[in-house]
Amino acid sequence: MPPGRTIKNRDQDKALSMRAAIALAISGMERGDGGPFGAVVVRDGRIVGRGWNRVLVDHDPTAHAEIVALRAACRRLGTHVLSGCEIFASCDPCPMCLAAIHWARVDRIWYAAPSRAAAAAGFDDTRFKRELRLPPGKRRLPARRILSAEGAEPFRRWAKMSTRTLY
Amino acid sequence: MPPGRTIKNRDQDKALSMRAAIALAISGMERGDGGPFGAVVVRDGRIVGRGWNRVLVDHDPTAHAEIVALRAACRRLGTHVLSGCEIFASCDPCPMCLAAIHWARVDRIWYAAPSRAAAAAGFDDTRFKRELRLPPGKRRLPARRILSAEGAEPFRRWAKMSTRTLY
Numbered sequence: 001m002p003p004g005r006t007i008k009n010r011d012q013d014k015a016l017s018m019r020a021a022i023a024l025a026i027s028g029m030e031r032g033d034g035g036p037f038g039a040v041v042v043r044d045g046r047i048v049g050r051g052w053n054r055v056l057v058d059h060d061p062t063a064h065a066e067i068v069a070l071r072a073a074c075r076r077l078g079t080h081v082l083s084g085c086e087i088f089a090s091c092d093p094c095p096m097c098l099a100a101i102h103w104a105r106v107d108r109i110w111y112a113a114p115s116r117a118a119a120a121a122g123f124d125d126t127r128f129k130r131e132l133r134l135p136p137g138k139r140r141l142p143a144r145r146i147l148s149a150e151g152a153e154p155f156r157r158w159a160k161m162s163t164r165t166l167y
Numbered sequence: 168m169p170p171g172r173t174i175k176n177r178d179q180d181k182a183l184s185m186r187a188a189i190a191l192a193i194s195g196m197e198r199g200d201g202g203p204f205g206a207v208v209v210r211d212g213r214i215v216g217r218g219w220n221r222v223l224v225d226h227d228p229t230a231h232a233e234i235v236a237l238r239a240a241c242r243r244l245g246t247h248v249l250s251g252c253e254i255f256a257s258c259d260p261c262p263m264c265l266a267a268i269h270w271a272r273v274d275r276i277w278y279a280a281p282s283r284a285a286a287a288a289g290f291d292d293t294r295f296k297r298e299l300r301l302p303p304g305k306r307r308l309p310a311r312r313i314l315s316a317e318g319a320e321p322f323r324r325w326a327k328m329s330t331r332t333l334y
Contacts, residue, residue: 014313015313015314018313018314018317018318019314019317022314022317022318022320022321025321026320026321026324029321029324029325029328029331030324030328032330032332034334035325035333035334036321036322036324036325037321038321055247055334056247056332056334058247059241059242059244059245059246059247060238060241060242060247061237061241061247061248061249061267061270061271061272061334062229062234062237062238062267062270062271067229070228070229071227071229074226074227074228075226075227077226078226079226080222080223080225080226080227080228081228082228090318090321091318091321092303092310092312093310094266094270095262095263095266095299096262096263096266096267096269096270098298098299099261099262099263099266099292099295099299100228100229100263101308102263102295102298102308103228103229103261103263103295104228104229105228106308107308108308108309108310108311109308109309109310109311110310110311110312110313111310111311111312111313111318112312112313112314112315112317112318113315113318113319113321113322114312114315117318117319117322118322120322121322121325121326122333123333123334125266128266128269128270129299131265131269132262132265132266132296132299132300133299133300136259141268141269141273141275141276142275142276143259143260143275143276143277143278144275144276144277144278145259145277145278145279145281146181146182146185146277146278146279147182147185147186147189147279148279148280148281150185150186150189150279151185151189151257151258151278151279151280151284152279152280152284153189153193154189154192154193154196154203154204154205154257154258154280155203155280155284155285155287155288157193157196157197157203158196158202158203158288159288161196161197163199164196165199165223166289166290167201167202167222167223167228167290
């Protein structure tokens, strides 16, 4: 197969994956499950996880489309590591989802709408993004340290465990 | 009750909550559920959600202690909004958990170990933090926009919905 054909197929695959994410955004929103966001995780050209925003229906502030799709893909593949996978999100992921995508070791992000579209629709993560850049003491959300000596104990025990698995 | 006594009780409550988070970190890790992290969500002095790292046992890269505790609290309280609540985390939350705590509208964070302790134990979110500060085009994790016209459709429909709920 000539390279041009392969690239064209690849572009068609990408469009299909993104359209699936957008369709999930619309159907989930219209059912009242949550905001207008959808996502799919793809490996080797096949969708292995689907998600849409379920914040309202699940009473779960972490049930963003991307998180739901990552969890579904991991459940299906039986792993917490999604290297070799790409995520297609109907909108540029928020900081929570972006960090989750990092932790999951996803290879690449594709998105359709920019984050300013989410902000304009009332889902404004701009202030979170600003906050995440600040050191803890300068954030509006107060974060204070207590029991620092006792807080070292889990790590001390972790260091001594022979069976520990990093991720 | 004199104010001093109240403050002392409050300090004792905080210590008890943090000790619960640290105990969950240790027990979860020793069972092999995941890394050495625990968290509890507290409202009106009572623990309403418990969590420990379950990344390995659940095959879920998002199952950090704080996320698990937030979801448990929301399930118990039947809401996706945790204003009026505080979270006690055995370690300074990673960017994913910090953003989740923001989305959940938690009032305040208490933590025991600093994030450098997690990094030293092999859970290094330093590069995520750096990445989150960069614009999408400058990140190591590639993020590309496609189908931008179609990506606007969920938001168009959202704007027309009469029953939409913001969160």
